Amino acid sequence: MTDPLDFSFTVSATDGQARTGHIAMPRGNIRTPAFMPVGTAATVKAMYPEQVRDLGADVVLGNTYHLMLRPGAERMARLGGLHRFMRWDGPILTDSGGFQVMSLSALRKIDEEGVTFRSHIDGTAHRMSPERSIEIQGLLGSDIQMQLDECVRLPAERPEIEKAMHLSLRWAERCRVAFGEQPGKAMFGIVQGGDVPELRVESARALTDLGLKGYAIGGLAVGEPQAVMLAMIETVEPHLPSTKPRYLMGVGTPDDLMQSVMRGIDMFDCVMPTRAGRHGLAYTRHGRINLRNARHAEDTRPLDEASDCPAARDYSRAYLHHLVRSDEILGMMLLTWNNLAYYQALMAGMRAAIAAGRLADFVAETKDGWARAEA
Numbered sequence: 001m002t003d004p005l006d007f008s009f010t011v012s013a014t015d016g017q018a019r020t021g022h023i024a025m026p027r028g029n030i031r032t033p034a035f036m037p038v039g040t041a042a043t044v045k046a047m048y049p050e051q052v053r054d055l056g057a058d059v060v061l062g063n064t065y066h067l068m069l070r071p072g073a074e075r076m077a078r079l080g081g082l083h084r085f086m087r088w089d090g091p092i093l094t095d096s097g098g099f100q101v102m103s104l105s106a107l108r109k110i111d112e113e114g115v116t117f118r119s120h121i122d123g124t125a126h127r128m129s130p131e132r133s134i135e136i137q138g139l140l141g142s143d144i145q146m147q148l149d150e151c152v153r154l155p156a157e158r159p160e161i162e163k164a165m166h167l168s169l170r171w172a173e174r175c176r177v178a179f180g181e182q183p184g185k186a187m188f189g190i191v192q193g194g195d196v197p198e199l200r201v202e203s204a205r206a207l208t209d210l211g212l213k214g215y216a217i218g219g220l221a222v223g224e225p226q227a228v229m230l231a232m233i234e235t236v237e238p239h240l241p242s243t244k245p246r247y248l249m250g251v252g253t254p255d256d257l258m259q260s261v262m263r264g265i266d267m268f269d270c271v272m273p274t275r276a277g278r279h280g281l282a283y284t285r286h287g288r289i290n291l292r293n294a295r296h297a298e299d300t301r302p303l304d305e306a307s308d309c310p311a312a313r314d315y316s317r318a319y320l321h322h323l324v325r326s327d328e329i330l331g332m333m334l335l336t337w338n339n340l341a342y343y344q345a346l347m348a349g350m351r352a353a354i355a356a357g358r359l360a361d362f363v364a365e366t367k368d369g370w371a372r373a374e375a
């Protein structure tokens with residue numbers, strides 16, 4: 001019997017490399033494979049937390065970089081933490097901030113000690129070390145905390161990739177020490193190494209030696225073709241413990257999710273469904289639909305009459321087209337709702353398919369549904 005006050009991962013069925021099961025944590029279980037909606041600034045944009053829960057999400061993502069700048073980590077702690085602040089009572093995973101520093105902030109620099117940067121909001125100078133990143137994630141009340149790492153965008157030269165991977169390993173050790181023993185919480189390491197197989201293997205093995213509760217694969221979905229991303233997953237997977245969760249960061253499209261689950265990934269996060277929804281794009285069983293397109297102007301059909309999500313089932317494409325063309329807030333709300341519901345339905349479908357030993361069939365049927373619509 002696992003301790004309900006601790007973190008545990010159970011695999012209940014496998015189908016090839018794919019696994020289905022759950023992570024048990026004090027704030028609730030995370031059914032895997034899991035898609036984690038992104039709640040960057042303490043909100044899953046355009047969604048009420050109740051809606052996010054109702055469409056099947058067990059865990060959401062918070063963002064250390066954004067929240068340390070606004071409202072501030074110490075202020076968040078004084079306010080009772082991120083769960084109470086945003087009214088999400090399930091597990092929250094927070095990224096460590098390094099990735100956003102490199103992609104969002106100005107005048108940033110990386111050295112052995114950590115990252116130095118200026119806020120993209122007000123230009124104030126900030127410094128984040130591995131220890132400070134873990135401290136911030138603790139102040140937020142995060143349940144699953146990510147190590148501070150250096151993610152290199154691809155294509156990149158091998159020396160740059162190797163230097164960043166080794167720095168990330170040293171930072172993983174410092175984060176492990178700073179995190180200490182926190183029953184019911186977890187700190188995940190992040191495998192780096194770019195598109196260089198032997199660096200990926202070195203990173204995975206060194207992190208496994210640290211005996212962490214979970215392992216992320218970072219440094220992917222940073223501009224490389226899907227084939228390269230999948231090849232790196234195949235390279236890393238055999239060198240990660242099969243008894244711990246694997247989290248592929250920043251991924252991805254519905255096809256990315258299916259291809260990666262087939263290769264042994266358990267957790268995902270991506271801004272795709274929420275960002276696409278705000279730009280008029282709907283993910284459905286019939287493929288991706290751009291509601292801005294004039295062909296929807298008099299189409300009275302819903303996005304998907306078989307969906308149990310009201311946004312997909314109850315509103316005509318003509319109305320959604322009108323809302324998107326008019327830049328109406330409700331358009332963003334309904335398409336975000338539809339997209340997250342579709343992503344969660346896809347994950348639930350894969351979990352059931354793995355349990356039934358028919359994941360390959362499920363993937364083929366899903367892609368057939370997309371192709372039929374485009375024909």
Ligand SMILES: Nc1cc(CSc2ncc[nH]2)c2nc(N)[nH]c(=O)c2c1
Nearest residue numbers: 038095099151218219220221249250
């Ligand atoms: N593609 C990608 C995406 C993210 C952001 S995941 C995220 N943070 C907030 C929302 N979503 C990454 N984060 C870290 N720390 N390291 C990475 O290598 C990396 C790679």
